[in-house]
Amino acid sequence: MFMKEVTYSSTRGEGSKYTASMAVLKGLASDGGLFVPDHIPALDKTLEELSEMDYRGLAYEVMKLFLTDYTEDELRSCIAAAYDSKFDTDEIAPLAESCGSYYLELFHGATIAFKDMALSLLPHLMTTAAKKNGLDKEIVILTATSGDTGKAALAGFADVPGTRIIVFYPKSGVSPIQEKQMVTQRGANTLVVGIHGNFDDAQTGVKKIFGDKEFAAELDKKGFVFSSANSINIGRLVPQICYYVYAYTRLLKEERITAGQKINICVPTGNFGNILAAFYAKNMGLPVGKLICASNTNKVLFDFFETGKYDRNREFHVTTSPSMDILISSNLERLIYHIAGQNAERCSELMAGLSANGTYSINDKEKEGLKDFFGGYADEKQTSEQIAKVYKKSGYVIDTHTAVASYVCDRYKAETGDDSPVVIASTASPYKFTRAVMNSIDPAYDKKSDFELIDDLSRLSGTEVPQAIEDIRTAPVLHKTECEVDEMKNIISGFLK
Numbered sequence: 001m002f003m004k005e006v007t008y009s010s011t012r013g014e015g016s017k018y019t020a021s022m023a024v025l026k027g028l029a030s031d032g033g034l035f036v037p038d039h040i041p042a043l044d045k046t047l048e049e050l051s052e053m054d055y056r057g058l059a060y061e062v063m064k065l066f067l068t069d070y071t072e073d074e075l076r077s078c079i080a081a082a083y084d085s086k087f088d089t090d091e092i093a094p095l096a097e098s099c100g101s102y103y104l105e106l107f108h109g110a111t112i113a114f115k116d117m118a119l120s121l122l123p124h125l126m127t128t129a130a131k132k133n134g135l136d137k138e139i140v141i142l143t144a145t146s147g148d149t150g151k152a153a154l155a156g157f158a159d160v161p162g163t164r165i166i167v168f169y170p171k172s173g174v175s176p177i178q179e180k181q182m183v184t185q186r187g188a189n190t191l192v193v194g195i196h197g198n199f200d201d202a203q204t205g206v207k208k209i210f211g212d213k214e215f216a217a218e219l220d221k222k223g224f225v226f227s228s229a230n231s232i233n234i235g236r237l238v239p240q241i242c243y244y245v246y247a248y249t250r251l252l253k254e255e256r257i258t259a260g261q262k263i264n265i266c267v268p269t270g271n272f273g274n275i276l277a278a279f280y281a282k283n284m285g286l287p288v289g290k291l292i293c294a295s296n297t298n299k300v301l302f303d304f305f306e307t308g309k310y311d312r313n314r315e316f317h318v319t320t321s322p323s324m325d326i327l328i329s330s331n332l333e334r335l336i337y338h339i340a341g342q343n344a345e346r347c348s349e350l351m352a353g354l355s356a357n358g359t360y361s362i363n364d365k366e367k368e369g370l371k372d373f374f375g376g377y378a379d380e381k382q383t384s385e386q387i388a389k390v391y392k393k394s395g396y397v398i399d400t401h402t403a404v405a406s407y408v409c410d411r412y413k414a415e416t417g418d419d420s421p422v423v424i425a426s427t428a429s430p431y432k433f434t435r436a437v438m439n440s441i442d443p444a445y446d447k448k449s450d451f452e453l454i455d456d457l458s459r460l461s462g463t464e465v466p467q468a469i470e471d472i473r474t475a476p477v478l479h480k481t482e483c484e485v486d487e488m489k490n491i492i493s494g495f496l497k
C-alpha cells in the first residue's frame with residue numbers, strides 16, 4: 001500500500017530533511033531547533049477498526065504513519081519489546097472512571113510514571129535506527145533529570161546492547177523514593193551520578209557537553225556517539241500519540257461514546273510533550289474538542305494561553321508536583337512552529353527572544369491557532385484538596401500531578417458548561433508521591449515513615465503495592481558516585497574507557 005513518507009526538519013530553519021530514523025538518532029537539530037514532521041498524517045483505519053485492536057496493534061497503526069522509514073517488521077518488533085510484561089497490565093494504559101471523568105492511567109510501566117510509555121520504546125527505536133543507518137558506534141545517552149526521566153530512561157536502556165546511559169541528578173534535589181529508584185539501578189551499561197548543584201546546573205552541564213565538539217571527536221575515536229532521551233526527541237513524542245487514540249477507542253468499544261463524538265483531553269503539563277502528542281492525535285483526525293492544559297503554581301503556560309505572551313521571568317516555585325516545575329516548556333516550540341504556519345523563520349525569531357530576554361509574544365493571527373487549547377492551573381492547596389475530594393467521593397486515589405489536571409478539568413466544566421466526556425492523563429502512580437498524597441487525605445499521616453505510608457496507601461486504595469516500590473525496599477545501592485558540576489566531563493571519560 002502506498003504510504004506518503006514523512007520527513008523531519010528543524011523548527012528553526014536549518015533546512016535539511018531527515019528520515020524518521022535519523023531524527024530519532026540525532027535527537028536535536030544542529031541549529032538547536034526541534035525536529036517536526038513536514039505534515040501530520042491522517043489515521044488510515046476507522047475508529048471501529050482500531051477499537052478491535054490491542055495496545056500493540058493500535059500503536060503500530062499510529063506509529064507507522066510517522067516513522068515511515070522503519071519497516072513493518074522493525075516497528076512491530078520494537079513495539080513487542082517495549083510493551084510487554086514490564087507493564088503490570090495487558091491493557092498497558094487502562095482507563096478508570098471516577099467522579100464523571102475518565103483517568104487514562106499511564107503509570108503501569110517499570111518506573112510507575114508516564115515517561116515509561118515512551119522510554120520503554122525509545123531504546124529499541126534508537127538501536128534499530130543505528131542499524132538501519134549503518135552507525136557502527138556505541139550510543140551514549142546523556143541525561144540530566146529532576147527525578148522521573150532519569151529512572152525511566154535507565155530502566156529503558158539498561159542492558160540494551162550497543163548503548164550506555166549516564167544520568168546526572170541533583171544530589172539534594174529529588175525525593176527520597178526517586179533517588180532510591182535511581183541508585184539501585186542494575187545494568188553494566190548504566191551510570192548514575194549525584195551532582196553538587198541543582199537541576200539547572202545538571203541540565204546546563206549536560207547541554208555544554210553535547211555542544212563540546214572536541215570532546216565529541218575524542219569519543220568518536222573511541223567508538224562512542226552521544227544522543228538524548230529527553231522529551232525533545234521525536235522518538236519520545238510519537239509513542240505518546242498512541243495512547244490518546246487508544247483511550248478514544250476503548251470508550252467507543254465500551255459504548256460510552258459513539259464513533260465521531262468529540263471528547264476533551266486534559267493533561268498535567270510541564271515540558272509540553274504529553275499535551276503536544278494529544279494535539280497531534282487531534283490533527284490526525286481523532287475526534288477531540290478541547291485540549292485542556294493544566295499547570296501548577298508555575299503557571300507560565302496558563303498566562304501564555306491567556307495573553308499570548310510567554311514570560312519565564314518570574315519566581316520559580318518548588319511544588320508537590322515536581323515534574324511540572326518548569327519555566328521553559330521546550331516542546332511548546334513545536335506548537336509555535338505549527339501555529340506560525342510551519343514558518344521556521346518566525347519560530348526562530350521568537351525562540352531567540354526567549355533565550356535573550358526570557359520572553360516573546362505571538363500575534364493575533366497566531367493566537368487563533370491556540371483556539372483548541374484551554375489553560376488552567378491549580379495552586380498547592382487546590383491540588384491537595386482535589387486529592388481528598390476525589391478520594392472521599394469515589395475511593396479513587398490520584399497522584400499530585402494528576403490532581404492538578406483533575407482540578408482544572410472540574411473548573412473547565414463549571415466555567416464553560418461543556419459536558420463532553422473528558423479523558424484526564426494520569427501521569428504518575430500515587431505510590432511515587434505517597435507522602436504528599438496521604439497528607440492530602442489526612443494530615444495525621446505525616447508522622448509515619450515512607451514505607452508505612454506505602455502500606456497505608458495500599459489498604460486505603462485497595463491496590464497492590466507496585467513492583468517498582470517493592471523492589472526498592474530491599475534493593476542494594478549500586479551507584480555511589482558524586483561530583484562537582486565542573487567534574488561531569490571527567491566522570492564521563494572515566495566511564496567510557
Ligand SMILES: *Cc1c(COP(=O)(O)O)cnc(C)c1O
Nearest residue numbers: 270271272273274323401427428
Ligand atoms: C514529566 C511529567 C509531567 C509533565 O509532562 P510533559 O510532557 O513534560 O508536559 C507530568 N506528570 C508527571 C508525573 C511527569 O513525570
